[in-house]
Amino acid sequence: MVARIARKEEYAGACRIYLYNEVIVIARERKFTTDDLFRETGHVLLAQGYEGFTFSILAERLQVSRGALYKYYDNKDELISDFMIHEMDRFLAELREIDNCPDFESRFRYLLDLIFKRRTIHQLISSVQQIPRSGNAKVKANLARLDQLHLDMYARLGSFVGQGRREGKLRSHLPDGLVLGFIFQSIMIPNHSGIPYEEWVAAIEDIIRHGIMA
Incomplete structure (x- = not known):
């Protein structure tokens, strides 16, 4: 025997159906945007x-079922690599703005501000490097895209160092990798004393420029 529906009410998150002898509440899947998905993916990746x-x-x-995620991604490698393409695109878009700085001094400060603003990017890159290269076609394509984005990033950073050398702002005998590594590793120094951001960045900049010796 098929139950007859007396009436049906829809409201946020669920559908309530009134049968003649009972009430059935059917949950509706919570919706989420790409921004929601990538924001929470970043949080989980950094934490776990x-x-x-x-x-x-x-x-x-996200307050959804796992099935809601599997509608869009077959596995976590697809999602994480998609997320990292999004993050690298954002980082490179901001890095390109360095070209608007007129000289090495202003470019140096812009880069320092940027890497502090995007200080999680290196931790995220380290996580992505653990994705197996033997994944499915989607993962392989994403990893190839990320490889190209990394090359673009290093090319722009190399150009930054080259300008510093041309303007006589960097010591000529220091390897490019050491210069960039020293700058980027500075963001990993913990600010246990809670020094205000501007003061902290200024102190890091002073150490990079002049060292710690009096």
Whole structure:
């Protein structure tokens, strides 16, 4: 026997159906945007790392079922690599703005501000490097795209160092990798004293420029 529906009410998050003898509440899947998905993916990746990243944890943060995530991604490698392309595109878009700075001094300060603003990018890159290269076609294509984005980033950073040498602002005997590594590793120094941001960045800049010796 098929139950007859007396009436049906829809409201946020669910559908309530009134049968003649009972009420059935059918949950409707919560919607999320790409921004929601990538924001929470970043949070989970930074907190759990690649190995600890699961769709279960992500789904809980988004307040959706795991099935809702599998509608868009077959596995976490597809999602994480998609997310990192998004992050690298954003980082490179901001890095390109360095070309608007007139000289090395202003470019140096712009780069320092940028890497502090995007200080999680290196941790995220480290997580992505753990993705197996033997993944499906989607993952392989994403990793190839990320390889190209990394090359673009290093080319722009190399151009930054080259300008510093041409203007006589950098010591000629220091390897490019050491110069860039020293600048980028500065963001990893913990600010245990809670020094205000501007003061902290200014102190880091002073050390990079002049060292720690009096």
